[in-house]
Amino acid sequence: MKQQSFLFGEEEPEQKVSEAPKAADIRDTLPPIEDEKEDTSPPEPRVLSVFEAVTQIKRSLERQFNEIWIQGEISNLRAAPSGHAYLTLKDSSAQISAVCFRPVYGRLKFDPSDGLEVIARGKISVYANRGQMQFIIERIEPVGHGALQLAFEQLKEKLNKEGLFDPSLKKPLPQLPSRVGVVTSPTGAAIQDILRVLKRRNDRIDILIYPTRVQGETAAREIARGIKELNRHGGLDVIIIGRGGGSLEDLWPFNEEIVARAIHASVIPVISAVGHEIDFTISDFTADLRAPTPSAAAEMVAGARTELVGKLEQLASRLIRGVKFMIQCKNDLYKTLVSSRGFLDAESRLNLMTQRLDELVLRMNATSLQMVTPLQSELKQLEKSLPSALEHYMVRVSADWKNLDSKLNAFSPHSVLERGYAIVSSKTSNEVIRDPSQVDKGDLVTVNVAKGSFAARRE
Amino acid sequence: MEFKDFEKSLQRLEEIVAKLEEGELTLEESLKLFEEGTKLSKACGKQLNQAQRKVEMLVKNENGEQEEVPFSVNGEPGE
Numbered sequence: 001m002k003q004q005s006f007l008f009g010e011e012e013p014e015q016k017v018s019e020a021p022k023a024a025d026i027r028d029t030l031p032p033i034e035d036e037k038e039d040t041s042p043p044e045p046r047v048l049s050v051f052e053a054v055t056q057i058k059r060s061l062e063r064q065f066n067e068i069w070i071q072g073e074i075s076n077l078r079a080a081p082s083g084h085a086y087l088t089l090k091d092s093s094a095q096i097s098a099v100c101f102r103p104v105y106g107r108l109k110f111d112p113s114d115g116l117e118v119i120a121r122g123k124i125s126v127y128a129n130r131g132q133m134q135f136i137i138e139r140i141e142p143v144g145h146g147a148l149q150l151a152f153e154q155l156k157e158k159l160n161k162e163g164l165f166d167p168s169l170k171k172p173l174p175q176l177p178s179r180v181g182v183v184t185s186p187t188g189a190a191i192q193d194i195l196r197v198l199k200r201r202n203d204r205i206d207i208l209i210y211p212t213r214v215q216g217e218t219a220a221r222e223i224a225r226g227i228k229e230l231n232r233h234g235g236l237d238v239i240i241i242g243r244g245g246g247s248l249e250d251l252w253p254f255n256e257e258i259v260a261r262a263i264h265a266s267v268i269p270v271i272s273a274v275g276h277e278i279d280f281t282i283s284d285f286t287a288d289l290r291a292p293t294p295s296a297a298a299e300m301v302a303g304a305r306t307e308l309v310g311k312l313e314q315l316a317s318r319l320i321r322g323v324k325f326m327i328q329c330k331n332d333l334y335k336t337l338v339s340s341r342g343f344l345d346a347e348s349r350l351n352l353m354t355q356r357l358d359e360l361v362l363r364m365n366a367t368s369l370q371m372v373t374p375l376q377s378e379l380k381q382l383e384k385s386l387p388s389a390l391e392h393y394m395v396r397v398s399a400d401w402k403n404l405d406s407k408l409n410a411f412s413p414h415s416v417l418e419r420g421y422a423i424v425s426s427k428t429s430n431e432v433i434r435d436p437s438q439v440d441k442g443d444l445v446t447v448n449v450a451k452g453s454f455a456a457r458r459e
Numbered sequence: 460m461e462f463k464d465f466e467k468s469l470q471r472l473e474e475i476v477a478k479l480e481e482g483e484l485t486l487e488e489s490l491k492l493f494e495e496g497t498k499l500s501k502a503c504g505k506q507l508n509q510a511q512r513k514v515e516m517l518v519k520n521e522n523g524e525q526e527e528v529p530f531s532v533n534g535e536p537g538e
Binding site for chain 1: 469472473475476478479480484492493496497500507512513514515516517518525527530
């Protein structure tokens with residue numbers, strides 16, 4: 001009853017006024033009735049009951065307007081608890097009551113609202129109880145953009161208002177993911193792309209696939225369930241959801257609210273990788289990270305690790321360079337020492353030690369040369385040759401080194417320098433200066449004193 | 460090794476390298492640091508490469524429980 005009251009409220013009088021005379025006009029202007037002899041052979045009109053009249057009109061209208069398309073603006077839209085929706089379609093000079101029954105209304109992707117310009121397909125019928133003509137809508141589309149486009153905008157706005165896209169909610173990707181969940185079709189392009197990239201990057205990341213459909217009616221529910229299941233399953237560092245490219249309809253499951261909610265509820269960071277670069281979906285906005293393609297998602301997952309590998313390699317080679325530099329310094333010092341006056345008596349012993357030092361420096365040079373190889377092999381070199389060879393060598397000689405160090409301390413120029421002497425060497429050739437002719441005016445020299453060294457220029 | 464430990468190791472390695480590069484250590488100190496650094500870089504490298512790459516799929520078995528089965532790209536059981 002309630003539905004009827006708004007259905008047949010204000011429009012009713014107007015319609016009656018406008019239709020009744022029209023029908024009469026038509027009858028008046030119709031060609032002589034004799035034309036339709038079969039129908040109305042007796043001239044005297046038969047009196048119909050109201051029910052009969054309405055039923056005949058209803059049949060006639062339904063036959064004639066079995067499928068029509070009407071464009072107009074929605075007004076006075078009411079969704080009834082029954083799931084049907086009642087509305088008026090109008091333009092500037094006319095209006096028509098319309099009804100959209102539950103099976104149609106419930107499946108609309110977009111949210112119809114007053115003021116929205118639509119194109120509707122359906123048939124004309126009569127609601128006999130009230131003698132009311134109505135348009136029964138079977139399909140309805142917003143004008144200007146597709147229903148899906150509108151639905152997308154509407155959901156985006158709604159979720160945005162709710163704060164689902166809030167940047168502060170975005171979880172960071174783990175730096176070193178070792179296990180990645182993928183919610184996608186096991187037969188689709190996306191999983192193949194992801195696996196291919198990870199293989200190419202020679203990555204050791206474990207993959208756990210949750211198989212779902214990625215298009216069609218049930219896909220969204222399956223994807224949402226996949227995200228939940230993988231969260232429940234645990235042990236995953238990140239989840240990728242996605243599929244390869246396709247039409248807006250194909251990508252639609254990733255625009256469904258249920259998927260957005262599942263992403264939002266996920267404790268594991270989610271990467272959304274749907275279609276191509278140009279495709280943006282609701283799940284892209286909701287996810288912790290949007291990847292332009294499934295391949296890009298794989299790159300992101302593997303990227304952090306590659307970065308760390310690079311960093312480690314760099315540190316390792318700096319480590320070698322650092323210790324080499326150290327040894328070089330000592331070596332220079334020993335050389336200086338050997339060639340210094342007052343230590344000649346120790347020269348033969350020191351020569352022996354210097355030789356050992358040279359040997360070590362040479363070996364290190366050789367090792368470091370092998371470091372100049374591409375990324376992956378570099379790490380292997382580092383792992384195999386460097387630490388074992390070098391470390392063993394270092395450990396073996398380190399006892400000697402300690403020995404050497406303490407011996408050298410006894411001979412150390414330090415003890416001389418402590419007394420106020422300085423050793424001057426050429427900045428360019430590193431040679432110890434014994435003769436003023438060794439340096440030209442203006443040349444830079446290094447002056448080594450007990451507590452360090454400084455640069456000086458010859459006047 | 461947890462990622463936290465990995466991060467710590469990497470940080471320590473950075474410190475060591477920086478110290479070595481300053482070049483103000485005694486020979487003994489620098490050798491000690493070098494030894495430590497080598498061990499750290501070895502451990503970190505191991506961590507980066509330890510995982511065995513596995514590709515699996517979660518499917519429901521006959522008891523309705525989720526089960527991990529090996530996945531191969533070609534000739535997959537579909538949906």
